[in-house]
Amino acid sequence: MSVDPQQRPGSLTDEEARALDAHWRAANYLSVGQIYLMANPLLTEPLRPEHVKPRLLGHWGTSPGLNLVYTHLNRLIRSRDLEALCVWGPGHGGPAVVANSWLEGSYTQTYPDVTRDAAGMARLFRQFSFPGGVPSHVAPETPGSIHEGGELGYALSHAYGAAFDNPGLLVACVIGDGEAETGPLAASWHSNKFLDPVHDGAVLPVLHLNGYKIANPTVLSRLPESELDDLLKGYGHEPIHVTGDEPAAVHRAMAHAMDTAADRIAGIQRAAREDGATGRPRWPVIVLRTPKGWTGPAEVDGLPVEGTWRAHQVPLSAVRDNPEHLRQLEEWLRSYRPRELFDEHGAPRPDVLACVPDGARRLGSTPHANGGLLVRELPLPSLERYAVPVDKPGATLHEPTRVLGDLLENVMRKTADRRDFRLVGPDETASNRLQAVYAASGKAWQAGTLEVDEHLDRHGRVMEILSEHTCQGWLEGYLLTGRHGLFSCYEAFVHIVDSMVNQHIKWLRVTRRLPWRAPIASLNYLLTSHVWRQDHNGFSHQDPGFVDHILNKSPEVVRVYLPPDANTLLSVADHALRSKDYVNVVVAGKQPCFDWLTMEQARAHCARGAGVWDWAGTESGEREPDVVLAAAGDVPTQEVLAAAQLLRDHLPELAVRVVNVVDIARLLPSGEHPHGMTDFEYDGLFTPDKPVVFAYHGYPWLIHRLAYRRTGHRHLHVRGYKEIGTTTTPFDMVVRNDLDRYRLVMDVIDRVPGLAVRAAAVRQEMEDTRLRHHAYIREHGVDLPEVADWSWEG
Numbered sequence: 001m002s003v004d005p006q007q008r009p010g011s012l013t014d015e016e017a018r019a020l021d022a023h024w025r026a027a028n029y030l031s032v033g034q035i036y037l038m039a040n041p042l043l044t045e046p047l048r049p050e051h052v053k054p055r056l057l058g059h060w061g062t063s064p065g066l067n068l069v070y071t072h073l074n075r076l077i078r079s080r081d082l083e084a085l086c087v088w089g090p091g092h093g094g095p096a097v098v099a100n101s102w103l104e105g106s107y108t109q110t111y112p113d114v115t116r117d118a119a120g121m122a123r124l125f126r127q128f129s130f131p132g133g134v135p136s137h138v139a140p141e142t143p144g145s146i147h148e149g150g151e152l153g154y155a156l157s158h159a160y161g162a163a164f165d166n167p168g169l170l171v172a173c174v175i176g177d178g179e180a181e182t183g184p185l186a187a188s189w190h191s192n193k194f195l196d197p198v199h200d201g202a203v204l205p206v207l208h209l210n211g212y213k214i215a216n217p218t219v220l221s222r223l224p225e226s227e228l229d230d231l232l233k234g235y236g237h238e239p240i241h242v243t244g245d246e247p248a249a250v251h252r253a254m255a256h257a258m259d260t261a262a263d264r265i266a267g268i269q270r271a272a273r274e275d276g277a278t279g280r281p282r283w284p285v286i287v288l289r290t291p292k293g294w295t296g297p298a299e300v301d302g303l304p305v306e307g308t309w310r311a312h313q314v315p316l317s318a319v320r321d322n323p324e325h326l327r328q329l330e331e332w333l334r335s336y337r338p339r340e341l342f343d344e345h346g347a348p349r350p351d352v353l354a355c356v357p358d359g360a361r362r363l364g365s366t367p368h369a370n371g372g373l374l375v376r377e378l379p380l381p382s383l384e385r386y387a388v389p390v391d392k393p394g395a396t397l398h399e400p401t402r403v404l405g406d407l408l409e410n411v412m413r414k415t416a417d418r419r420d421f422r423l424v425g426p427d428e429t430a431s432n433r434l435q436a437v438y439a440a441s442g443k444a445w446q447a448g449t450l451e452v453d454e455h456l457d458r459h460g461r462v463m464e465i466l467s468e469h470t471c472q473g474w475l476e477g478y479l480l481t482g483r484h485g486l487f488s489c490y491e492a493f494v495h496i497v498d499s500m501v502n503q504h505i506k507w508l509r510v511t512r513r514l515p516w517r518a519p520i521a522s523l524n525y526l527l528t529s530h531v532w533r534q535d536h537n538g539f540s541h542q543d544p545g546f547v548d549h550i551l552n553k554s555p556e557v558v559r560v561y562l563p564p565d566a567n568t569l570l571s572v573a574d575h576a577l578r579s580k581d582y583v584n585v586v587v588a589g590k591q592p593c594f595d596w597l598t599m600e601q602a603r604a605h606c607a608r609g610a611g612v613w614d615w616a617g618t619e620s621g622e623r624e625p626d627v628v629l630a631a632a633g634d635v636p637t638q639e640v641l642a643a644a645q646l647l648r649d650h651l652p653e654l655a656v657r658v659v660n661v662v663d664i665a666r667l668l669p670s671g672e673h674p675h676g677m678t679d680f681e682y683d684g685l686f687t688p689d690k691p692v693v694f695a696y697h698g699y700p701w702l703i704h705r706l707a708y709r710r711t712g713h714r715h716l717h718v719r720g721y722k723e724i725g726t727t728t729t730p731f732d733m734v735v736r737n738d739l740d741r742y743r744l745v746m747d748v749i750d751r752v753p754g755l756a757v758r759a760a761a762v763r764q765e766m767e768d769t770r771l772r773h774h775a776y777i778r779e780h781g782v783d784l785p786e787v788a789d790w791s792w793e794g
Contacts, residue, residue, distance in 0.1 A: 012255050019354040020071055020251050022341060023103065026352045027067035028295055029336040030099035033121070034128035035060060035314060036329060041121040042338060042346055047330040049320040056319070057129035058136045059092030061312040062176060064294040065208045066096035068254060069174055073363060074104070074355040076258045083168050083361070085368045085481070087147045089155030090176035090208065092313075094137045095128065097145065103348055104356045106143045106364025110516055118346030140510040140517065144364035146371075146480040151503050152176075153184035154473045159203045160191035161477020162368060165419040165461070169201035169368060170265070177209045177218035184469035184500075189235040191470065192283055193447045196459050197272035199419060202265045205237070205285045210292035212309035221289070228287065237285040238264070245291050245307075257286050278458065280446045295335070297328050367482075372518025374482030378421065378577055379414040381407065387599035388566045393615060394641065394792025397592040400566040400634070401528050404573055404588075405434035408486070411577070412440035412461065415484075422478055424463040424471040425488040432488050432528045433590040437462055468496040475523065476504055484521040484577065491527040491587060492534065492543040501583060502553065508581050509554040519580035526573075527587045530697070531721055532635035532734065538727035544698035544720075547664065550585050551702065555673040560585045560664045562697050564637035565595050567602035568662060575606065587697060589634045591730075594792065596637070609663030609675060610685060615794055616644050616658035625657035627752050628686055629744065632661040633697025636720075639734055640695045641792055642741035647748060648794075650762045654752070659685060667706040679711065688712045691751035695739055696720040717747055731783040735773055742766040 012020070033041055035058035040051040066088060077084050088097050101107040102124055107114055114120045114127075127133030134141050137149025147158050159173035179185055195203065209221040220228060225241065232239045240257045244250040261284040271277035293311020298304070305315045316325040316332075341352050360366060367373045386407045388398045408423060415421040423429065423437055435455075442457025443464050449456055463474055468489060475485045504523055511517035527546060534541035550558050559582050563569040569588045576584035596613075597605060605611055619625040629647075631640035637660060644658050661667065668676035677685070686692050688711040696703050700720035707713055724736045734740040749755045749763045756763075769784075776784050 024071045025336045026341040027099045031063040031095035033125045034095045037125045056314045061292045062090040063096040066093045070100040078357040084170040086172040087159040101364035104362045110143045152179040153182035157188040157473020158477035161474040162481040163201035166201040178213040187467040194444045243289040371482030381410045390595045390598045394594045398566040400569040401590040402433035403566040405436035409436040420483040422485045472497040472500045488526045491530040505553045522579045522582040528590045539725040542725035562633045571606040609666040610661040613658045619655040626655045628657045628692040630659040630694040636695035643744035693747045694718045
């Protein structure tokens with residue numbers, strides 16, 4: 001079927017309307033079949049209990065509305081030859097999206113054993129929510145998807161992420177009315193203030209109001225239409241309403257809404273791209289009101305179902321045991337008139353497929369939903385160009401993230417024409433010392449401006465909004481559709497996206513097992529303004545626990561790096577930005593930090609992930625070390641080196657080994673993580689029986705958890721953040737948490753056999769210095785001169 005684009009919007013012929021209804025009915029039939037049936041897919045014989053699955057798992061309530069949207073998106077794409085993608089927000093819309101993918105042929109193209117005939121339909125039905133089958137929601141296994149069903153709150157930000165720098169793409173986004181109640185979704189409505197109609201694609205939100213969540217009414221569905229319009233207009237949208245429960249009328253209204261929205265979008269883009277319009281446009285939004293569980297059983301066991309919360313999941317729950325439920329199910333399935341929809345072999349009839357686009361225009365086959373097919377290698381410069389000179393360790397200081405900012409400016413400049421790299425963060429780019437990027441690209445902004453504003457750019461690719469959820473959603477959508485990016489965030493507040501990164505890690509883990517999903521660029525975090533240098537903001541800004549959260553997740557996906565200086569940060573960033581299918585977390589400071597390694601040394605150290613800094617220790621090749629001082633993180637590294645220097649001065653006979661860890665996963669056994677060390681490697685580095693005093697950036701128990709199976713674990717003593725913080729001096733933060741150099745020296749004396757007696761005076765001096773510190777900062781407000789002016793003298 002082809003609709004003349006010059007037709008008045010929504011002016012369907014009777015034949016077109018019948019064909020759209022046939023497609024919709026076929027999708028509804030397939031959706032119900034997936035939830036209930038494991039045999040007899042075409043109802044060629046009366047339905048019997050053994051044709052029904054023993055466990056009914058799935059969700060019917062949202063499916064008919066999603067099927068309606070899919071049907072009409074098909075028509076719009078085909079009639080206008082559009083390049084489109086759809087983000088399916090409702091949590092359990094799996095039956096609908098899978099059904100439509102099978103109808104259009106994308107599913108069979110992806111999974112050739114699920115053929116478009118009766119045998120394939122039977123397999124399609126049986127596999128749904130069945131052991132060894134596919135999930136009940138839209139998942140990585142679903143062709144055409146970039147959004148995990150059940151990630152309530154993120155659909156719209158994912159859609160905008162997909163649209164950024166995709167000028168020819170229309171991204172439809174179905175938002176369930178339960179999802180619309182979440183905070184992340186509420187913030188993501190503001191994404192239209194960042195959408196550039198010249199260089200970006202368009203997002204068409206479809207707010208699907210069917211009235212209920214699992215058991216309760218939804219807020220937006222109960223608002224008067226005028227109040228809802230005010231809300232959506234306040235967000236910067238022009239609402240188009242489609243309301244009803246009579247299919248023929250709804251089809252005509254939906255076609256009219258889709259055409260009207262497409263015309264408005266085309267007009268906005270034409271005005272910006274051809275006429276030079278610079279005003280912020282008001283984009284269309286479709287408000288679709290249909291009953292929950294539309295076309296399903298009106299009543300079950302004397303209780304209303306269609307249009308109520310009872311339609312949310314499985315309306316008929318006892319089909320195998322209750323003959324009346326079995327009768328109702330068969331009546332329900334036959335109400336779609338399957339013989340009109342599928343031929344005797346089970347293939348969809350031509351009328352059903354009349355609205356379906358061809359090839360890659362099909363929603364289930366768009367390469368934008370399989371971004372690895374589109375991703376290009378990122379043009380990264382030589383690190384030597386940005387490396388800081390290091391004539392000897394600890395002689396100079398640099399702000400590591402400022403050094404990285406210079407490199408990112410180069411990346412932003414080199415991708416100016418291809419537009420496939422973005423830097424996102426919640427209002428912290430300059431605060432995190434990355435402002436060099438503004439020389440290559442300003443901050444995306446479509447709202448009003450004032451003369452005092454700086455670096456705002458209608459075409460910018462630096463993205464800032466004070467919503468970590470929205471930043472995360474934008475970047476995920478951008479990466480999933482084949483581009484690159486970096487998320488810069490204060491360490492303490494990245495926790496806001498804990499659940500989002502969890503879902504992205506799960507997505508990547510599953511896609512690694514799907515050969516048809518091509519690898520995408522990694523999701524890269526730069527966590528800075530970290531716990532040890534939030535002495536000015538105080539306790540609320542001090543939390544290093546995101547690393548713990550990440551390392552609980554799939555080991556083949558997650559990577560955590562703690563570079564100790566500027567050159568190691570450059571090396572780690574280069575690796576992370578080149579990588580694919582990972583979540584890389586990089587924790588690095590923005591304050592002046594000592595330069596320890598040359599670029600060549602930094603590369604080698606980062607490649608090892610953990611290694612001995614022989615220049616910092618006092619062990620010789622003729623004897624084993626008496627103690628190992630280990631560090632992970634920039635501030636812990638400085639404290640360990642200061643402790644090593646104190647030990648060299650006060651206990652020169654002590655053989656001290658200094659170990660630095662960049663890649664935290666190296667501490668895991670090799671069988672638990674791809675980066676893990678073998679026991680042989682670990683014992684060679686940390687020794688099997690010598691005391692190890694480990695200064696760690698985060699919560700100390702993480703190191704114990706990672707190393708608990710090692711031979712020398714009982715000799716391992718970890719110092720780190722103990723949830724003690726306040727507004728204070730930088731050094732007082734480490735003292736309060738017993739991570740300071742003097743405490744580390746005391747730990748060595750307490751743990752090396754024989755030192756407790758021989759070095760009692762040294763230990764007392766260390767304790768006295770800590771006490772003097774407390775008195776000094778309360779009088780002077782700054783750290784002790786021997787701390788503030790300390791430098792490495794190795």
